Amino acid sequence: MTRYLLRSVAPLGAERTDLLLGDGVILAVGADAREAAGRDAVVVDGDGLVALPGLVDLHTHLREPGREDTETVRSGTRAAAAGGFTAVHAMANTDPVADTAGVVEQVWRLGRDAGYADVRPVGAVTIGLAGERLAELGAMATSAARVRVFSDDGKCVWDPVLMRRALEYTRAFDGVVAQHAQEPRLTQGSQMHEGAVSAEIGLAGWPAVAEEAIIARDVLLAEHVGGRLHVQHLSTAGSVEIVRWAKARGIRVTAEATPHHLLLTDELARTYDPVFKVNPPLRTAEDVEAVRAGLADGTIDVVATDHAPHAAQDKDCEWSAAAFGMTGLETALSVVQHVMVDDGPFGWADVARVLSVTPAAIGGVTDHGRPLEAGEPASLVLVDPAARTVVDPAAQATASRNSPFAGRELPGAVRWTFLRGHATLADGVLTEADR
Amino acid sequence: MRHLLDAGDLSRDEAVGLLDVAEAMARTQSRQIKKLPALRGLTVVNLFFEDSTRTRISFEAAAKRLSADVINFSAKGSSVSKGESLKDTAQTLRAIGADAVVVRHSASGAPHRLAHAGWIDTPVVNAGDGTHQHPTQALLDAFTLRRHLADGTGDLQGRHVVLVGDVLHSRVARSNVQLLHTLGARVTLVAPPTLLPVGVEDWTCDVSFDLDTAVDGGAPAGAPDAVMMLRVQRERMTSGYFPSEREYARRYGLDRARVDRLPEHAIVMHPGPMNRGLEISAEAADSPRSTVVEQVANGVSVRMAVLYTLLAGQDPAQAAADITRTETR
Ligand SMILES: [Zn+2]
Numbered sequence: 180m181t182r183y184l185l186r187s188v189a190p191l192g193a194e195r196t197d198l199l200l201g202d203g204v205i206l207a208v209g210a211d212a213r214e215a216a217g218r219d220a221v222v223v224d225g226d227g228l229v230a231l232p233g234l235v236d237l238h239t240h241l242r243e244p245g246r247e248d249t250e251t252v253r254s255g256t257r258a259a260a261a262g263g264f265t266a267v268h269a270m271a272n273t274d275p276v277a278d279t280a281g282v283v284e285q286v287w288r289l290g291r292d293a294g295y296a297d298v299r300p301v302g303a304v305t306i307g308l309a310g311e312r313l314a315e316l317g318a319m320a321t322s323a324a325r326v327r328v329f330s331d332d333g334k335c336v337w338d339p340v341l342m343r344r345a346l347e348y349t350r351a352f353d354g355v356v357a358q359h360a361q362e363p364r365l366t367q368g369s370q371m372h373e374g375a376v377s378a379e380i381g382l383a384g385w386p387a388v389a390e391e392a393i394i395a396r397d398v399l400l401a402e403h404v405g406g407r408l409h410v411q412h413l414s415t416a417g418s419v420e421i422v423r424w425a426k427a428r429g430i431r432v433t434a435e436a437t438p439h440h441l442l443l444t445d446e447l448a449r450t451y452d453p454v455f456k457v458n459p460p461l462r463t464a465e466d467v468e469a470v471r472a473g474l475a476d477g478t479i480d481v482v483a484t485d486h487a488p489h490a491a492q493d494k495d496c497e498w499s500a501a502a503f504g505m506t507g508l509e510t511a512l513s514v515v516q517h518v519m520v521d522d523g524p525f526g527w528a529d530v531a532r533v534l535s536v537t538p539a540a541i542g543g544v545t546d547h548g549r550p551l552e553a554g555e556p557a558s559l560v561l562v563d564p565a566a567r568t569v570v571d572p573a574a575q576a577t578a579s580r581n582s583p584f585a586g587r588e589l590p591g592a593v594r595w596t597f598l599r600g601h602a603t604l605a606d607g608v609l610t611e612a613d614r
Numbered sequence: 615m616r617h618l619l620d621a622g623d624l625s626r627d628e629a630v631g632l633l634d635v636a637e638a639m640a641r642t643q644s645r646q647i648k649k650l651p652a653l654r655g656l657t658v659v660n661l662f663f664e665d666s667t668r669t670r671i672s673f674e675a676a677a678k679r680l681s682a683d684v685i686n687f688s689a690k691g692s693s694v695s696k697g698e699s700l701k702d703t704a705q706t707l708r709a710i711g712a713d714a715v716v717v718r719h720s721a722s723g724a725p726h727r728l729a730h731a732g733w734i735d736t737p738v739v740n741a742g743d744g745t746h747q748h749p750t751q752a753l754l755d756a757f758t759l760r761r762h763l764a765d766g767t768g769d770l771q772g773r774h775v776v777l778v779g780d781v782l783h784s785r786v787a788r789s790n791v792q793l794l795h796t797l798g799a800r801v802t803l804v805a806p807p808t809l810l811p812v813g814v815e816d817w818t819c820d821v822s823f824d825l826d827t828a829v830d831g832g833a834p835a836g837a838p839d840a841v842m843m844l845r846v847q848r849e850r851m852t853s854g855y856f857p858s859e860r861e862y863a864r865r866y867g868l869d870r871a872r873v874d875r876l877p878e879h880a881i882v883m884h885p886g887p888m889n890r891g892l893e894i895s896a897e898a899a900d901s902p903r904s905t906v907v908e909q910v911a912n913g914v915s916v917r918m919a920v921l922y923t924l925l926a927g928q929d930p931a932q933a934a935a936d937i938t939r940t941e942t943r
Contacts, residue, residue, distance in 0.1 A: 370722075378813030381722035381746030381788060386812070450730075451723030495731070497700050497721040499744070 180600060182206070184216040188225030188561060190551040192527030198230065200557040203599040208553050223606075227565060228594055231531045233265025233558035234512065235538040235547050237328070237357070237435055238411060238483035240504070241267070241298070243289060244282070245274025250488040250578045252286065255508070256295035258486070258577035260603035262508040263560035263593040266539065266547045267296050271303040272333040278303035278314035280322035287324035295603050299542055302326040304345050304356060308334050313344060320352040327543035330357035332411060333458075335393055337363050342397060346406025355433075355541060357409040358397055360418070361459065365389035370499055372445040372460040380449055382498060385460045387415040394418050398425035398432050409541060410434040412485050414459040416469030423478045433541050435483040436470045438507055438514035439583055443467075447583070453494045453501030454583050457487075474533065475524050481538045484511045488579030505583045509575045513589035516564060521590055546599075557600035566592035576609060615929070617729045617738045618920055621749040622792035629756070629796055630769055631930025635919035636757050636912070637766055638937035643679070643915060650937075653682035653925055656713040661703065662741070663689045663719040668886060669741050672910070673716045673750075676917035682925070685710070700724060704733035712736050714925055722746035737924040745783045751885055752789035754916040755842065756797055758905050761912075762881050763839050771798035774835045776828045778804040778866060779844030779893050780855075782811050786885045787844055791819050800835040804828045806866065808855040809846075825865065829872045838876065842883040843868050846893045863892055870897040881905050 182201035189195050198205055199212035199220065207215045216222075236259065242250040250258075252269070259267050269286050271277035277286060283300035290298025302319035306312050308331045319326040329349060336342045336358060345356045366389045371377050373384025394410055398421065401408040410422060413434045422434045439457060444464050447455040455461060473479040487504025494501050515534060519525035531548075539548030549555040569588045572580040596604035603610060615628060624632070642650060658677040660670050670686065677684045689703065700719075707715055714737045717725045722744030729738040742748040760766055763773050775794055781787045781803050794801050801819035803810065814821055820834045831837030846862065856862045863869075873882060882894075882903045890896045899906060923933045 373812050375813040375816045378811035378816070379788070381744050381785060383745075384812060451726045452731075495701055497719065497724040497727050499721040499723075500700075 182216065182220040183597070183600070183602065184212060184220040184222045185225045185230065185561065186222055188228050188230040190230045191531055192229050198551065200597060200600045203557055205551065205553055205555050205557050211553070223561070223595060225561060228561040228563055229527050230551055231263070231527065231560050231562060232535040232548050232551060233560050233596065233598065234263045234534045235542065235544055236264050236267040236484050236486070236508065237481060237538045237542055238332070238485045239267040239269055239508065240272070240487045241269045241286070242488060243273065244285070249490050252289035252298060253293040253295070254576065254578040255486070255488070256290060256293050256298060257609055258508040258575060259296040260596045260598070261576045261593065261609055262510070263512050263562065263596055264508060265296050265558040265560070265596065265598045266299060266544050268299045268301050268328055268542055270332045271301050271330060272308055276303050276307050277301065278306050280315065280318040283319050283324040283326050284322050296598060297544070297547065299328070299544055300324045300326055301328045301330050301332070301357065304329045304331045304336050305341065310334060310337055310341065313341065313348065316345070316348055316354065317352065320354060327354050328357050328409070329354055330359065330411065332357065332359045335359050335361040335363060339396060339400065343400050343404055346401055346408060347404045350406055353407070353543065355407040355409045357411050358393065359411050360390045360393035360397065362389040362392050365392070370456070371448045372462045374445065374463055376445045376448055382448060387417050387462070387466070390415055390459055391417040391421060394421050398422070398430050401432055402428065402430045406431070408432045412437050412440065412459055412483070413479060414440045414462050414466060414470065416466045419469045419473035419478055423473070426478060433480040434478065435481045436474055436479045437485045438482060438511045439505055440470055441467065441474070441482070441518045442514050443583060451498050453496065453498050454505070454581050454585070456498060456501050456503055457505050458503035471518060471523065474519065480533065481541065482511065482515055482533050483538065484508050486577070488577055489581050491580060494581050504581065506572070506575070506577050506579055506581055508577065510570055510582060510584050510589060512562065512593060513568070513591045514584070516591040517589055557597050559597050560593055561595040563592045563594050564590065566590070568592055615923060618749050618924065619725050619729060619738065619740045620747050621752040621789035624793065624796060626769060626796050626798070628930055629753070629793060631934060632753060632916070632919050632923060633757050633760055634934040635923060635930050635937060636753070636915045638934050639918040639922070640912070640915040642937070648679050649681055650679060651681050652922055653677070653680040656925055657683045657685060657711060658714045658716060658921060659707050659710070659712040660684065660686045661689070661707070661715055661717045662687070663717070663724070664742070666718055666742065668910070669718060672913040673741060673917050675914050677921055679914070680918055680922055682921070685712070700727065701731070701733050704728055707736070708734045714739065714921060716741050718742045720744055739920060739924065742785055744785065746785050746788060748785040748789050749793070750913070750917055750920055751786050752793040753920070754909055754913040755790055755883060755885070756793055757912045757916050758883065758909050759840055762905070769797040770794060773799040773839045774802070774837065775799055775840045775842060776802045776804055776838040777842045777844060778825060778868065780809045780846045780850060781805045781814070781844065782809045783847070784844050790842065791817055795819070802828055802835050802838070804866065806856055809850070825872065829875050831877070838880055840881045840883055841868060841876065843894045845885065845887065846889060848889070848892070859892055867893055867895060868898045869895040873898045873901055873903060876903070883909060885909070
């Protein structure tokens with residue numbers, strides 16, 4: 180296996196040092212690394228680059244099986260590697276739905292065979308995402324895929340009894356129920372955030388309360404039964420308040436925000452361009468501020484992409500006919516740098532926390548999100564914070580083109596991604612995986 | 615003016631200019647030979663993804679009286695009713711050589727997509743999109759109001775128009791609130807709170823839940839110069855927007871008693887089609903104050919003005935002068 184000597188990189192943005200990677204681990208750090216490197220190590224000039232543990236996404240739609248025209252496990256994990264991710268959680272809303280040990284093992288194997296990022300399948304909470312009967316959560320947990328995150332994402336586990344049972348049942352194997360909080364009756368036909376913009380442009384409104392009411396209910400259920408709840412793509416100021424309150428009460432709840440909810444607002448719907456149509460919808464500037472503040476103070480634990488590739492014909496149409504969702508794997512780190520580092524209170528250690536360490540902990544991914552120390556797995560990423568790039572969906576590795584950041588200049592570029600010592604991205608170029 | 619998508623896009627001068635052109639067009643319509651040669655050789659496509667015979671024939675008459683060729687394309691009920699069909703249809707129109715597209719669609723923003731997605735480069739006229747906009751309806755309403763309340767010239771400065779009914783689902787209400795404000799009129803919306811959008815507080819109008827107060831001039835803006843009734847779909851009742859037709863008619867319907875309490879000069883408007891007995895009683899609809907039939911006739915003049923202004927590529931003031939010249943020749 181190739182050894183890499185990473186010269187003069189800044190781990191978590193701190194003092195520069197050298198890292199020697201080999202045999203899938205970080206072999207040595209600092210002077211030891213230089214000494215141990217030997218002649219045949221590939222030297223990477225890390226001048227100006229920040230080293231972070233490989234990013235871990237808690238919320239990815241890889242679309243395989245079922246919609247391989249929009250993304251495959253291979254194309255999606257290549258996009259992950261290009262974006263600095265070394266592990267992704269693949270959502271269950273595929274066709275067939277990932278609601279059995281067989282399907283989650285299939286997805287897990289596809290990820291392993293592609294070799295670009297570890298794929299951690301998310302298991303459906305209910306059979307067929309139908310919200311009626313619990314799927315075999317235990318079988319998925321004990322399968323080769325070792326599922327720990329369960330979600331009907333795309334649909335809300337609306338039935339309060341079923342949600343209670345899921346929170347209870349998953350305690351047996353330290354699972355977490357990741358809820359797509361959307362009260363279905365309050366959002367029938369909803370197209371965008373309900374407020375001043377929807378009133379004016381005549382698109383059916385999606386009230387904040389439809390998200391907040393479910394989160395409020397779920398944190399109380401989690402408190403009652405002691406289960407572990409994860410709130411997906413939290414998008415409103417009210418949701419931040421509820422999670423803050425729940426955490427103060429000691430309820431076992433974690434929450435994620437997406438890059439698009441950290442940057443974009445419902446004003447973009449005025450274009451009627453469905454590239455800005457997403458579930459939950461883009462909210463107001465006040466909500467964006469509250470979500471940023473929640474991420475800054477730790478109320479929101481992680482940033483997750485909700486990478487949702489869609490075929491061109493499902494976006495190149497009128498708004499109400501279009502699919503919900505945006506791609507995000509290849510822009511997430513840049514958006515977080517822009518919003519939370521360049522224009523916010525975060526240092527690079529905070530970035531590592533919300534994009535790697537904590538998502539790995541929530542998902543039970545033990546070999547990712549590790550410290551950059553000798554003996555640790557060599558899954559890490561080198562970022563050039565000084566680079567600036569105009570987002571071009573056609574140049575991305577994802578098989579779909581629905582990036583809401585198209586044409587925007589964003590800071591930061593991922594230069595190298597290593598998965599257990601193997602370079603999946605080398606100086607900005609995806610490599611051929613060698614497994 | 616490249617497209618007409620949104621009543622809110624019109625400046626005061628553009629709107630007054632269009633109304634002036636419409637007046638000039640209306641005068642030509644009282645002549646024996648109604649047809650003008652203005653758009654000879656040009657093709658207007660009426661692209662209707664949603665049934666509306668009234669609006670379609672109004673646009674068709676307007677285009678034909680300007681000597682344009684008209685192609686009617688109705689996509690309702692065929693396999694092309696959603697999805698990429700809008701794009702495919704647009705490209706078909708480009709291949710056919712349409713010079714202007716008049717589009718009606720059940721999806722809010724569909725005309726906006728047609729105009730701005732890069733699929734075609736012809737002028738687009740919004741003939742009603744979802745619950746968003748219906749700008750030619752607002753123009754014909756303003757035209758009607760101006761004839762009754764401002765001698766057919768200038769704007770509507772200081773006039774007070776009360777709009778009553780299902781504002782939430784109404785493109786007519788959205789367009790009228792914007793255009794009437796642009797023209798200097800005051801607007802009061804009257805509706806049950808369930809039929810007003812969240813966010814209506816930001817609109818350039820007053821809001822009331824009580825029709826009697828508005829009729830009696832107790833609303834913030836005082837006595838109305840016109841009352842415009844909006845169509846209420848009976849299905850709204852089953853979705854819980856109001857408890858029953860009877861209760862709606864009692865609280866928000868315009869009946870004879872309410873008409874009688876209006877100031878003597880005030881007119882009663884309705885964009886049609888009317889639900890007699892629900893939002894408007896038969897006596898109110900047929901009263902001498904009702905401008906319902908007149909609105910239909912005015913619709914043709916206003917749509918002639920819009921097509922002429924867009925296709926002749928002139929600003930409305932210039933267009934008005936030109937039409938007046940052909941008229942006196
Ligand atoms: Zn979701």
